[in-house]
Amino acid sequence: MWFHKKTLTTLLMAMMTIGIVLPTNSLAAPLLQRGSESGDVWDLQYRLQILGFYQDDLDGSYGGNTYQAVRQFQKTYGLTVDGIAGTQTWSKLKKVSVNRSEMQMLAQLVYSEARGEEYKGQVAVAAVAMNRLQSKDFPNTLQSVIFEPYAFTAIDDGQYWLTPNKTAYQAAWDAVRGWDPTNGALYYFNPDTATSSWIWSRPQIKQIGKHIFAR
Structure with a gap:
């Protein structure tokens, strides 16, 4: 999957600096969908960006681009394609990505x-x-x-x-x-x-x- 070098640099900086506080319980599976706004959404975007599905800024807001990124992830991994980050999507995401x-x-x-x-x-x-x-x-x-x-x-x-x-x-x-x-x-x-x-x-x-x- 394609990603811009600027994206890697941005995320490397995020790894090495203190920013948004993310949930650390990797077993949690929050239900996220359009309109959701939280650190969990930021975590979702971060994971999707690493994998190359999400190209925008990490803003913690579940808008149209996050929705499309989730759908593409679901399609790629053979999940139900509904654009909602529920238990099934989180379970797979946490096996193939990291926070x-x-x-x-x-x-x-x-x-x-x-x-x-x-x-x-x-x-x-x-x-x-x-x-x-x-x-x-x-x-x-x-x-x-x-x-x-x-x-x-x-x-x-x-x-x-x-x-x-x-x-x-x-x-x-x-x-x-x-x-x-x-x-x-x-x-x-x-x-x-x-x-x-x-x-x-x-x-x-x-x-x-x-x-x-x-x-």
Whole structure:
């Protein structure tokens, strides 16, 4: 899906600054339709803009352009096309996109786990997190995926809390938009440092930089 570079820059700035307070409970499913005005609408627009369906400013107002963006999203993902962001639409949207807080989490994960890797390798790490979000075998929120016990080394050693750079945000953005250099990987590890015999037993897909990606 096409998007203007200015849109990416705008959203990157939103990620790195304090702005509208968005709901953080990713299990909530507010019913939104034409005329709705709230932080939930801003969140909806943010997610749709990342995915390339919504091109306008994020204003928290559910107008005609938001309505059309929701309809296009619904059509693309095989949902009932009614232009209303209800339970079904939110459920799918939260599996394939992130809110601003989750984008921050994803960028921190990328930076802490792969900041020394080539750009493709950084996107790959973010893609693994997104693949886990969409898998029935892992938690159903990005926060739970990232903070699942022993899931990521950077959580255990504290590097997750480092401040990500712009490249990490861009890598997270690209992964959310659907770029998956790993071809569906759910795991990755560094063969030079991995000590778990279990991780070596996973079906390997490819190696990108220092990481081997596996199912």
